[in-house]
Each structure stands twice: as C-alpha cells, then as structure tokens.
Amino acid sequence: MAENLAVALVHHPVYNKHHQVVTTAVTNLDIHDIARTARTYNLRRYFLVTPSPEQQSMIGRITSHWDKGWGADYNPDRREALSLVTVTATLEDAVADFQRQFTRQLLVIATGARPRPNAISFHELRQKLAIPDQPCLLVLGTGWGLADELFEKTDANLEPICGAGDYNHLPVRSALAIMLDRLLGTRETIPT
C-alpha cells in the first residue's frame, strides 16, 4: 500500500556521463516535483540522499521556506508535499530510518533505465505492495544512474520503463511518476 512505500533519490554514488562515480548536485526541481508526485500517490516518505553537508543545508533552507517562511501561507499544498522530505547522507541511513517504522523487513528496490538480470516486474512489485504492512523503498539515481555497488546492496531491481523505441532518456522526475502510476495508480480504465 502507498503508505508503506517511500522513495529515495540518490546523489551519491551515481555515474556521470563518463561512467565515473560522482556526487551530483541536488536540484530545486527534483525536490519539488518528486515531493508533489509522491504526495499525490500518498507515499510515506521522500528521502533525499546526499553526503554533502552544503547540499544538505540547501535542502533544509528550501523545505523550511515552504514550511515556516512566507511560502507556507502562500502555497500550503507545496508545504504538505515537502513535509515528506527527509535528508540522509547515505542510502543505508535512509533504509535504517525507514525500517524503524515497521516490524516487517523492508524491501529495497533499485531502479534504472538499463535492463539487468533478475529484475522484478511492475506487476510483481504491485502485488507485493498490496501486502499489508510490507514496507518498500524505491531507489532512484540522479545523473547517469545508480552506481553498480548500490544494486548489490538492494533486494531486487525493477524492470526498466520502455517507451516506444530505443530512445530511453526519461528525466528521473518523469520516470518516478510513471513508476508510481504503474505500481499504485487506479487502473480500472487501463487495458492490459
């Protein structure tokens, strides 16, 4: 169920264009867009993962502007969305933080644009999410995607989203929206 699902947006370790492991910059838009999408699908938390103390305080300044600054009155919907945001230094910290809220073992699912062996399908994951009290953390990478080492630390990897051809460069914000809709969206009008 949606309230047992959280998303983690990882800024390290991820690849850059040249397949080097880097720390990407947090963008204002990833904070807002993903918070609004996560809130629309009723997710429990939105972890922003960055080891950089400067980036962590930048996120704090943005969320507190909308939580306590003039933004709180100006746009309460945004405040509500941003209340999901939690900053952690590593993915392990996010996992530990979210696991504490549940007794059942957390399922940590890595995502990416490239096909990988032994992927879990959207259909299978949707069924797992229907189990009461089954917590799940969906992990997305910024830049050119999650470093391979992270895939080794997760329980499974989710099948990639395929568009209509071989071009597959969805922005991470759009990819997450599609994932949440496939996993949690109301489907009565959608054919198989």
Place this chain on the structure above:
Amino acid sequence: MAENLAVALVHHPVYNKHHQVVTTAVTNLDIHDIARTARTYNLRRYFLVTPSPEQQSMIGRITSHWDKGWGADYNPDRREALSLVTVTATLEDAVADFQRQFTRQLLVIATGARPRPNAISFHELRQKLAIPDQPCLLVLGTGWGLADELFEKTDANLEPICGAGDYNHLPVRSALAIMLDRLLGTRETIPT
C-alpha cells in the same frame, strides 16, 4: 500510434492561482523534460504555445544551443529530443500546423486535474490512438491549468489522473509522463 500523436504545452490562456487568465513564463525545464519524455514515447511533435515574442525567442535560443551550439556534440540525445519542439503563438496555430501533416481529421484533447463532464477515458483514447493515421494532439496547461475557453475549442477532454487520495497537484511534466505511459506504454506486465 505514437507517431500520430503530438503534445501542446499551453502558456496562454491559462489560469493563475487566483483563477485569472494569464500568460505564464516558459521554463527551461518544461522544454527539456517534456521533449525527452515525448521522444521516449516516440511522439511526432512537441508544440510550445506562447503569444510572447520574447518567450518565443528564448525557446529558440535554447533549442539552437543544443542543435547547433556546443550542446549538439556534448549531448546528442538532448538534441534529438529537442528536434521535436515547434513554437506557435496560439493553440489554433499548433492545431493547423499539425493537421497539415494528415488527411484524417485531427483529434484535439484537452487535459486537466479537475473532473469535467463527458470526459474520454484513457482506455478509450488508447483505442483511438491505435487507429492507423488517426492524428491526435494532447493539450496541457501550465500554471493552474487551461482556461475554460480552450475546453470549448477541443474535441474532448481526458479524464484526470487520480493518485491515491484527494491531493492532486502533479507537476505538468509528471502528468504528461503518466498520460503517455497510460496511452502508449507497453502494458504486458501491468495488471488491470
């Protein structure tokens, strides 16, 4: 089929927070994100609709940077996505421009977050898109959504995307991604 589908992102006439009809500013991110999502789902065109000459030239500067500037070499994927972009002053211009490429009558579909009478469902629209040579233009509003007058000029309005509750503030970029996935995405692993 995807190659008969185009999207129009309208910056006027749309509502602001106070339900006044305004012209919103074009954002760099809407240009890039929607172009990449549209390209991934193999859309034919991406119309950016704004009556503002300044905004129109700004879009031209951005797309030509990635088409002819150093961006073209640096990121050819982005170039390919942005090649879908066409700027028009009004929705009528976008409709006329896209219609010229087809003999069959174009289907113009308005979208929005609010439920409206006589909406076409995703399922129905997906079936229409499966008709060979049936062109379709999906119209999305920026700001607080398309002005009512535009709904009167379109052939139908699409059912809104519902999340998991009453909070429904998807960014337009995320809403479009979900729409394209529902209308065109590969569905074999998704249950009804």
